[in-house]
Amino acid sequence: MNRFAVLFQSLDGTTSSTARTLALAAYLREAPEPDRLWTIALLTGRRPRRVITAGKLAEWAAEAAGIPDWLFAESYSVAGDLAETIAAILPPAETTTNRSLSDWIATLRALSAQDEPARRAGILAAWAGLDATERFLFNKLLTGGFRMGVARGLMQRALAQATGLDEATLAHRLMGDWSPDTTTFAALITGDGAQASRPYPFCLAHPLDADPDALGDPTDWLAEWKWDGIRGQLVCRDGRVFLWSRGEELVTDRYPEIVAAAQALPEGTVLDGEILGWAGAPLPFATLQRRIGLKTVSRRTLAEVPVIFMAYDLLEADSTDLRPQPFATRRAALEALATDLPPELPLSPLARFDDWATLAAHRQAARDRGAEGVMLKQRTSPYHAGRKRGDWWKWKLDPFSLDAVLIYAQAGHGRRAGLYTDFTFALWDGPALVPVAKAYSGLTDAEFAEITRWVRAHTTDRFGPVRQVVPELVFELGFEGIAESPRHKSGLALRFPRMLRWRRDKPAAEADRIETARALLAHPAPRAYL
């Protein structure tokens, strides 16, 4: 793993993305092909199957280090990373080994077929022969979650440098259902060993922060509603249907009604769209959430949470890639196609406007339709690979907000290790505080550091890693939506809550009451209109 460890160290030893790209490009030129392929796989979230649970790893590491479990847990909560904690507490290596990345992965796979004592012995033996960095990486292979400070874009840039191919082509080749077992570096990257299921890279929009006036002539643009579901891609090739989520997860089996409807699509068709809970009008995201984790869906859930695939764009027709064509042309083709599709495959309606004021009014009314704003797409825009500024904009509504009291705090992970950053907030319900939301983002590092000191000095109780604090600090929470939820103590579920600001001016007694939150529920229900 030496070469891979050296790569990691050079990626980890600089904050410059140029330097990171160069280091990764050099590796992708020089490393043995199987290692290159595994590196790309790991950096795109494809990891070997889990050999062992995190709990067992922690237990064996604590044993090997001669420390009690509670001390391991304390250490973990401070380091904020399991792989790192294990690498740090184990006694220094006794021997050295020099085996390649793919060799180690093969070892892990062999272990996964064995019984627990054999797996334990295999892992302990590996630990004993790796230095601290290699151990950390080995643990990352075991626990998953490889990032190494390499975002998808950086990896594609490096691969482009290493191969001379252009980034958009590579982005497309890296999509979909491949693993180092099913392909080779040559087939995947240079030979284009396309698979029927392979989706296109999603075209993503930037948020519009200013007035749309700056976008020029309104007639150059088309607008749609911004729906709050799961962005997806529906691929029909080789007589089969594949449904991908934006997180590049194949979710075909979870939404049988969409797959059934997709039988009506012609061979060689790819649609971009949104998986939405729908009962004549959009269901809240919280409702759709009930289906996200389900691999097999019961008849009851199918009836309670019906879904549709709202079609936004036509990326492929007659097995031809339409992405380079102007959006207006693709849209016309999509409209023609949509005339005869089942109701589970509706066309995303346009929000028609001739001037920006009309569009602003549409945006203001978005919530009445169960949407969270509008999407703006330039008529001439190709379907870009990834997030490109200028052609697509999302113009969301301002979030809801409530002032809530901090009641529990937990330390973060990764770069937030040792800082209290994960908070639970409550609203007043009579004389009591009832938890309504958890939020992790929205404050500066300096504010988190200040709150961390405050939390340490104002802890009233501890439940494992969670500290209960004096209910004193008030924060303005922003969120995109609110729905009833029997699963939450407050009976409410907030959509994407985050901290808008720390209300240092507000005493806890003046935080909002649960009734105020419930009043937001009373917002007119979305009307059916399709």
Next chain:
Amino acid sequence: MARTKAASVDVKCSIRAPLPKLSAPCKACSTGPPPARRYDQVMARNPVLHLTERGLYCPAGDFFIDPWRPVPRALITHGHSDHARTGHGAYLATHAALPVMRHRLGPITAEGICYAETRRIGGAIVSFHPAGHVPGSAQIRVQVAGEVWVVSGDYKTGGDAISTPFEPVPCDTFITECTFGLPVFRWQPEAAVMAEINRWWAENRAAGRISLIGAYAFGKAQRLLAGLDPGIGSILTHGAVEATNAVLRAQGLALPETRQVTIEVSAKTHPGALVIAPPAALAGPWARRFGPAATAFASGWMALRGHRRRYGVDRGFVLSDHADWAGLNAAVVATGATRVLATHGYTAAFARWLEGRGLQAGVLETAFGQTEDETAE
């Protein structure tokens, strides 16, 4: 000032405390003992030292150790600002600690003492013993009747080129810092870390970049200086570091040549230089003058990736002036103490761990480690 070691500062007094009696370590306890107790639950009936609002107090001698609020008489372990504060009536510290304290605190009424020199204060006998933390740093031994307590101040067991090495002092009760009191903290030998830093500097210089390294102005900065290879290039310093250098050089500490960064002394006049600055300066506008410099931090906190990433520096060099997990454990064992009170750091975990090893242990909630020391150590 006379020197007995090449680069050691304080050393007017070379008498060492007698060798400690080593007690055997208990077997690691793998079943969780109850949570750590507060110090008052493990305190003796008439403790030699006890905690007050102003700090650790010795009733028999009517003095405080490292108090955080003004008191008539303060014994100070070392010159870092969370231990040596302004406003006390009279200060007692090692001879080697005093110049930096005077530099930082202004005019104070202070008296110096040698390492291991005993002094009677009221009903207490006190002496100062090397802590190995920074030049002049001491543990303070307090004996009342037959009972001996030692306050560690901040310490490291690994040693460096500028401080008198830590010496374990046998005692009944050991009040120990535990800034890094968790087993994830394990230091490499200093020479290995310095070699890494020198290599980093040489690479940056070869690439035409300035190397900007954050280090606490007193202690860490000079420790770096003592280990840098001046053959690589010029060493520039922030004003706060240079002022402390001047104080320590006047005391006899041998440091390589440094130049303070000014309008005239810059990345242009000294391309490829290494610049040492306090952590706060590294994050601020001061550091921008060096252009696209390679940045680093030298601190024990750099053992954690999350901390380094939070600071936003390229490299984190794990170089601490505090004891690591092994060092803390070895120090506790070496004192032979039967009672250990943990102050600043991961106190609850460390105390609970020690209890599991058969010691009487508790937590002492002090105000140490709550200022610049906390992040920069």
